[in-house]
Amino acid sequence: ASISSVMGVPFPVVQAQTSLEDLCKLINKDTPAVLVELADGKAHIVTRYDIISAMA
16 A cells, blocks of 8 residues: 555644734644645644643
8 A cells, every 4th residue: 555545634734933813723633733834845744732722
């Protein structure tokens, strides 16, 4: 089987300057994470858990 056979819908991609408020609007039961594109071309994944941990 190929990797494409197990892939789901892509996560939204935002820029590093995106506000936490806007990021939270994107994460829900159907979208558990968001990719954050950095200036150097790399990307980081931010999950609901990451946001909750940062707020605690």
